[in-house]
Amino acid sequence: MRSTASSRVNPAERARVLESWPTVPAPGGSGMQEILSVLDELLPCANEHAAAAVHGSGRYWSGPLDIQRLAVSGVGLAVAGTQHLARTMGHRDSVITARLPEVIAAFGSVSHLRLDGQPLPGFAPCSGFFPVADGWLRTHANYPHHRERLFRALDITHDDALAPALAQLTGEQAESRIVAEGGIAARVATEQQWRADAASTPGPWLELTPADTPVRLFDRAGSGASTRSSDSAGCPSGSAKGPFAAPQGMTSLTPLAGVRVVSLTRVIAGPTAAKFLAALGADVLRIDPPALPELLGQHLDTDPGVRCVSWDLTDPARADDLADALDAADVLLTGYRPGSLAGLGLDAASIRDRFTHLVHAELSAWEPHGPRGGQRGFDSIVQAATGIAHHYGARDERGRWRPGALPVQALDHTAGYGMAAAACALLSTGTAGHARVSLERTARVLLDARTTRTAPDTHLTAATLTVPTEHGMLEYVPSPVRVDGARPPAESPRCEHDGVRGPAAPVRTA
Numbered sequence: 001m002r003s004t005a006s007s008r009v010n011p012a013e014r015a016r017v018l019e020s021w022p023t024v025p026a027p028g029g030s031g032m033q034e035i036l037s038v039l040d041e042l043l044p045c046a047n048e049h050a051a052a053a054v055h056g057s058g059r060y061w062s063g064p065l066d067i068q069r070l071a072v073s074g075v076g077l078a079v080a081g082t083q084h085l086a087r088t089m090g091h092r093d094s095v096i097t098a099r100l101p102e103v104i105a106a107f108g109s110v111s112h113l114r115l116d117g118q119p120l121p122g123f124a125p126c127s128g129f130f131p132v133a134d135g136w137l138r139t140h141a142n143y144p145h146h147r148e149r150l151f152r153a154l155d156i157t158h159d160d161a162l163a164p165a166l167a168q169l170t171g172e173q174a175e176s177r178i179v180a181e182g183g184i185a186a187r188v189a190t191e192q193q194w195r196a197d198a199a200s201t202p203g204p205w206l207e208l209t210p211a212d213t214p215v216r217l218f219d220r221a222g223s224g225a226s227t228r229s230s231d232s233a234g235c236p237s238g239s240a241k242g243p244f245a246a247p248q249g250m251t252s253l254t255p256l257a258g259v260r261v262v263s264l265t266r267v268i269a270g271p272t273a274a275k276f277l278a279a280l281g282a283d284v285l286r287i288d289p290p291a292l293p294e295l296l297g298q299h300l301d302t303d304p305g306v307r308c309v310s311w312d313l314t315d316p317a318r319a320d321d322l323a324d325a326l327d328a329a330d331v332l333l334t335g336y337r338p339g340s341l342a343g344l345g346l347d348a349a350s351i352r353d354r355f356t357h358l359v360h361a362e363l364s365a366w367e368p369h370g371p372r373g374g375q376r377g378f379d380s381i382v383q384a385a386t387g388i389a390h391h392y393g394a395r396d397e398r399g400r401w402r403p404g405a406l407p408v409q410a411l412d413h414t415a416g417y418g419m420a421a422a423a424c425a426l427l428s429t430g431t432a433g434h435a436r437v438s439l440e441r442t443a444r445v446l447l448d449a450r451t452t453r454t455a456p457d458t459h460l461t462a463a464t465l466t467v468p469t470e471h472g473m474l475e476y477v478p479s480p481v482r483v484d485g486a487r488p489p490a491e492s493p494r495c496e497h498d499g500v501r502g503p504a505a506p507v508r509t510a
Contacts, residue, residue: 056100058458086255138384191387254281270335271302272416278305
């Protein structure tokens with residue numbers, strides 16, 4: 001027999017909630033139906049609500065691919081999922097929307113980030129496009145451990161040796177050597193080359209697998225629907241507040257109050273989902289390994305409103321802390337390389353067996369059944385491998401063609417909003433389950449949505465928030481969401497880590 005949770009979220013109730021949504025004008029363009037309709041089997045009419053969620057007009061980015069429609073579709077889907085969950089939880093008077101300029105700013109948030117008035121560094125010198133004997137290679141070495149593996153693979157000891165070493169190798173030789181050492185690189189391919197090798201049956205953009213087990217969200221005392229929880233259930237050792245203690249100042253804009261999220265994600269995509277959920281009032285606990293701290297810029301950009309801890313999960317005491325946190329949570333976000341969490345008992349199958357009440361949203365860089373399935377990857381690397389970098393290529397000042405990149409990390413951000421949408425949609429049905437999205441599958445959506453080369457016609461002035469942090473005064477772009485027309489209040493990351501965050505990546509000088 002179903003628990004109270006499933007009876008509270010029956011199909012008739014879902015339909016009634018959807019019918020109560022206000023009618024708002026849809027933005028220009030038909031949207032990307034593959035994204036907009038992906039929740040329809042769980043939430044009737046979700047695609048209409050997703051298409052109408054982002055308000056505004058104008059063209060902000062140029063290029064041969066329509067990343068603006070990708071961005072609007074991803075955010076619209078997340079808004080539709082969270083609106084439905086909020087209504088199911090009893091917040092029937094809250095209207096969640098987004099505005100186009102704020103979506104555009106959020107996708108380029110790192111470029112607007114300021115610490116004590118100064119921008120933070122971007123890509124490291126050894127991250128970028130480099131000529132190889134038969135074309136181009138894209139590397140990623142922002143993190144010190146990836147730089148070390150890159151150097152070891154090529155038998156070099158300093159940054160200036162990278163380009164000469166790669167020039168002696170073909171793209172296939174260079175990529176295979178670097179990947180074999182645990183580094184990250186990809187040959188720059190044309191779209192046609194990628195399609196010839198890619199998975200022939202990639203599956204849906206967002207793979208959703210509902211389970212039969214009820215979630216606990218609606219069974220907790222007070223249903224968890226009106227205020228953020230501050231109880232001490234599952235309190236980890238060394239923390240008197242418990243894993244989901246509420247911060248101050250989050251009582252007016254909290255349609256997801258009571259939702260508890262554990263985030264085992266890094267870089268942009270997974271943390272974007274966590275930032276979005278936190279902005280709407282969810283309690284989010286991010287856990288990083290002490291040996292591999294997040295880069296400062298990434299941390300400050302994606303962790304406002306998120307509680308951040310540094311736990312060594314190979315330590316049995318910390319593993320117990322995590323188990324307590326997962327037992328108390330509603331959602332788990334994971335974004336590490338497939339298979340890398342299996343040794344900790346945190347792969348999808350183990351999570352499903354040990355924590356049957358959880359909604360688990362999982363991110364990977366590559367389509368699981370493609371030639372790179374299971375490998376490490378980043379947005380920029382996926383762009384290179386799928387043909388996006390080739391589409392954005394151009395002649396430099398010396399007349400030499402070189403590959404290019406999207407103006408923002410659109411694959412990361414869109415996948416992150418997909419994770420948030422999936423988590424909320426599954427929760428709103430009252431049952432646990434699993435969701436999976438990949439950066440490569442997101443690239444496929446972008447490439448499949450053919451368009452002509454566009455030029456911007458609207459200037460963006462990014463609206464930022466400013467808060468004090470342990471590192472200085474932070475100016476950042478908040479999550480692109482509004483509740484009853486108001487943006488969420490400014491919040492800094494809530495760090496309770498065992499050490500310090502890693503340094504910012506060194507500045508690229510050429």
